[in-house]
Amino acid sequence: MTPRRRRLYWVLGIIAGVGLATGLALQAFRQNVMEYLDPSMIAAGDVKPGRRFRLGGMVAHGSVDRVPGSLDVRFVVTDCIHSVPVTYDKVLPDLFHEDAGVVAHGRLDEHGTFVADEVLAKHDEKYMPPEVARSLKQQNACLQSVANAH
Amino acid sequence: MPIELAHFALILALMLAAAQAWFGLAGPALRNERWQATAPFAACGQFVFVALSVGLLIHAFIDNDFSVKYVAENSNSALPLFYRVTAMWGAHEGSMLLWILVLSLWTLALVSRLRTLPPSFGARAIGVLGIISFGFLLFTLLTSNPFTRLIPAVPDGNDLNPVLQDPAFAVHPPILYMGYVGFSVSFALACAAMIEGRRDQLWAHWIRPWAVMAWAFLSCGIALGSWWAYYELGWGGFWFWDPVENASFMPWLAGTALIHSLAVTDKRGLFKSWTLLLAVSAFSLSLLGTFLVRSGVLVSVHSFAADPTRGVFILAFLVVMIGGALVLYAWRAPLMKSAAGFDFISRESFLLFNNILLAIATAVVFGGTLAPLIADTLKLGTLSVGPPYFNPSFLVPAVPLLALVALGMHTRWKRGGLGTARRPVLIAFGVALVLGLALSLGVYMHPLPLTPVGAVVGCWIILAALIDPVARLLRRQRVPANVLGMSVAHIGLGIFALGITFVQSNTIERDIALKPGQSTQLGEYVFQYLGGGDVEGPNYEGYRGKVSVTRHGQTVATLFPEKRHYWVQGTVQTTAAIDPGLSRDLLASLGDDVGAGAWSLRVQYRPLIRFVWIGALIMAIGGTISVIGRRERSAVGERSTSQSAAENRA
Amino acid sequence: MTRFLLPLAFFALLLVVLVVGLKHAPDKSLIPSPLIGKSAPAFTLSSLFDPRESVSARDLGGRWSLVNVWGTWCVECRAEHPELLQIKQQGLVPIIGIDWKDNDDDAQAWLSQLGNPYDRVGADRDGRVAIDWGVYGAPETFLISPAGKVVHKKIGAMTADVWQREFLPLIQAATTR
Secondary structure, eight states: OOHHHHHHHHHHHHHHHHHHHHHHHHHHHHHHOEEEEOHHHHHTTOOOTTOOEEEEEEEOTTOOEEOTTSSOEEEEEEOSSOEEEEEEOSOOOTTOOTTSEEEEEEEEOTTSOEEEEEEEETTOSSOOOTHHHHHHHHHHHHHHHHHHHO | OOTHHHHHHHHHHHHHHHHHHHHHHHHHHTTOHHHHHHHHHHHHHHHHHHHHHHHHHHHHHHTTOTTBHHHHHHOOTTSOHHHHHHGGGSSHHHHHHHHHHHHHHHHHHHHHTGGGSOHHHHHHHHHHHHHHHHHHHHHHHHHOOTTOBOSSOOSSOOOOOGGGOOHHHHHHHHHHHHHHHHHHHHHHHHHHHHHHTOOSSHHHHHHHHHHHHHHHHHHHHHHHHHHHHHHHHSSSOOOOOOHHHHHHHHHHHHHHHHHHHHHHHHHHSOOHHHHHHHHHHHHHHHHHHHHHHHSSSSOOTTOOOOOHHHHHHHHHHHIIIIIHHHHHHHHHGGGGOOOOOOOTTSHHHHHHHHHHHHHHHHHHHHHHHHHHHHHHHTTOOOEEOOHHHHHHHHHHHHHHHHHHHHHHTTOOSTTOSOGGGHHHHHHHHHHHHHHHHIIIIIISOSOOTHHHHHHHHHHHHHHHHHHHHHHHHHTTOOOOHHHHHHHHHHHHHHHHHHHHHHHHHHOEEEEEEEOTTOEEEETTEEEEEEEEEEEEOSSEEEEEEEEEEEETTEEEEEEOOEEEEETTTTEEEEEOEEEOOSSEEEEEEEEEEEETTEEEEEEEEEETHHHHHHHHHHHHHHHHHHHHTOOOOOSSOOOOTTOOOOSOOO | OGGGGHHHHHHHHHHHHHHHHHHHHHHHHOOOOTTTTSBOOOOEEEBSSOTTSEEEGGGGTTSOEEEEEEOTTOHHHHHHHHHHHHHHHHTSSOEEEEEESOOHHHHHHHHHHHOOOOSEEEEESSSHHHHHTTOOSSOEEEEEOTTSBEEEEEESOOOHHHIIIIIHHHHHHHHHO
16 A cells, blocks of 8 residues: 555545544534523523423522422422423422522423423532523522512 | 741742743753753742742641631631641632642752753753743732731631532642643643754653653542542532533543653654644643633633633733744644654554544533533523533544554554464453453343443453563563553553443432332342431531441441531532442432421442542553653663664553 | 644634633623612611611612621621721711621621721621622622612622722712712
8 A cells, every 4th residue: 555545545534533523523512402591581482392401590489399208399480570380300409499590401391381300509519601690690680570579 | 927928939939930931941042051051940949939938828727817818718717727728729819829839849840850851952841831830920929819918807717618628629639730730841841842843752752751640640630529529519420521620631631642642752753743732732721721710701610719800811821822832833843744654553553543532532522611602602592511412422532442442552563463462462352342241231231332332342451451561471571660551551441441331321320209118229229218317517407317228138338318507608518428339339318308208319329430530540550650660761862763662662 | 834833723713712702701700780770679677786776778768878788707898897987987978787697796796896887787687688689799888879779789898999989989970960
């Protein structure tokens, strides 16, 4: 095999390899990257049921409802303009409580309930990008609008 | 002793760093031998004053000097002595000081080995390190001063976050920095080589031990961080692809490629531009990581208090260091090209694959880490990139890479082929095949598609790594340090691969609400909740549950998970109960009191998870062995590029 | 030949992203107060010194005033204390203190030891009022207009610099009109 031929195969091999890797990565990326939505965006109606996404907002006061003796819990996530009911059946993070920011991953079912498969509260040990700040902003905005309503 | 002395010492260190940079670079350039010889002394002086500064700050912590604002913010008189000391690097300002100390330590190490390098070359490397020190010292003095006073002083400081009062967490930054910052030495040496436009390959030989040592430290640091997260955070996770984790993983990937590429350049004079670029990249990724964590650009639980002005400074520093090095590269690398050939199935081509695959892996992590930032910047919406992206994408380069390791270790240089190693390698493969399939189908059942692959590859790597040392021992020959080191490191890699494979495919995790007496079954293990009671600690109150774990009717472990509420901080902490084991870990964590007398619990079975950290540790040990046992050539002797490898190097 | 320039080109591209990201960073880390421009939230707290007396939003009307959220447990509050005393000395604006999640005895001792810059201090023991005011951490200082609206907020210690550059101009601009 001449050096030139060998180099050609090298180049082709590398390009193929990089192309494959890029393609697979982009594929994984697109499928697994989640958008972030708040209750108002959901009310605006641009969510397809079945698509997994991140829901952020505040846990509405008095909305946490647990079936005694089981893990099933329901609560409402609100941005004080709109609300979304959420169901979850696993252990809730330590910092989860009412009137606090929360981010949940899951899907919307046909009835408009968000079925969460993961719930993160702010300053959870799992990574949270700028959504933390956004949830906090909403929390403040929320509390203000509640306070101003009195 | 007044803390202002520490401040003054740091300013002196800054001036000495400037001197170090000047004498180190201008000396050789202007052929001024006296200047050239001064650079190491400036470096020593810088170390003395940095150490003095750090010592005084630690002293302030030990003494509970709450008139120092940084001490008041990060310590408390009730803190045990050990944690008062480690609190010094607990926040941004102090951790910058630690960075600087570690950098000056590495510089000192280089100075101590200066006789192994030609004088002008060594001086230049010290000069480059001086520029880096200068930048960090300036940054700290201008934007992150830990020495400001609090007047009037507070009677006592803030309590340190209880989560941080942990031995592993406390020592993790210094070890991590030893790695992170350690790549500055290979960076500086590579810059020196580029400045000189050296056409030989000696520089690769000189850089090798420094790169390997930094790599070993970084491996330990990352493993330590992962282990800490596992037992401290309470939910069984040990790697989250968090930006801060990625920020230390990317230099590690580049560093791994670097140490392998250096082997090729050292041995055969090939891949020079690859190696130079990798040396620049490894440290650049460290600097980039520092930027990401401290500038507020990426928000993560790990990130220090975000301050954009600091971000601007670090960014400017990045431009100078990385931009400068890349300009050097664009200018000089074409000059330093190599021109030798090698066969298709040769050691060189395997290491080329190695380089390419590790580069792809670095790119995958890099892309995922920065994607949210890019998307936000370009107003493409809010993206979140997490394990669902990283895990599959990272496997794409990682699996082929691991599969090739066993072969790559034994292919011969230049001519290629496996030579006499062919039979042992094939036998090793056969045994690995049997073992791997037995493990994934027999011992740990219900495999995922990649599980047998991971198991076979892991076993193959371990067995193949044993071939060389065992063969030598059988022939009653000495096993040289570099051969032993390489084998041990690759064995560590194999162990790691086995751990990761089975923990990812065979972990059983379950959230369940249990009343006292109720139980749940995870594989062969039965977890029974036995109720619990309230507990009180010095600064917390909580609930402690009792969980017994049985296997085939025999009690294997009793776990006591806790839920703590810290009054002062107002935080809630879940303390997981872990029964560690070489072959598996059993975990139980408390959720909440869910009413009707039941508590929610998360119970987990994690097979071979300890292999992950043990494997990383063994990798680091392997690297260390090869550095310590290195036979030193005499310093300045030039070597012809065609000298054959008569030494017993693998 | 040009392939050696590729790394540099890539770095330049990366820089662009980082610079833009950095410029936006303050947006993310700043928690803006949605209170600005709105009426100060109503509240009623028992006075720190005499539980029978109360401190409420009614104390804020009619003139410029400051509301300062603090606690004895907060290091930065200690740092800003001298500045608050200075502001009190100037006599321009009264300061109403909200003692946040604190121990009454500790707070009283603190003030008698260091000096009391406050006209009145309410004890917000459970933190409810602080939530209403959107308090993120202590210390925080709010500037309230004579009409009872929140005009400005400072998160973190009050310094002479902040007072002169951020607060005074707002007060003076309004009073000269």
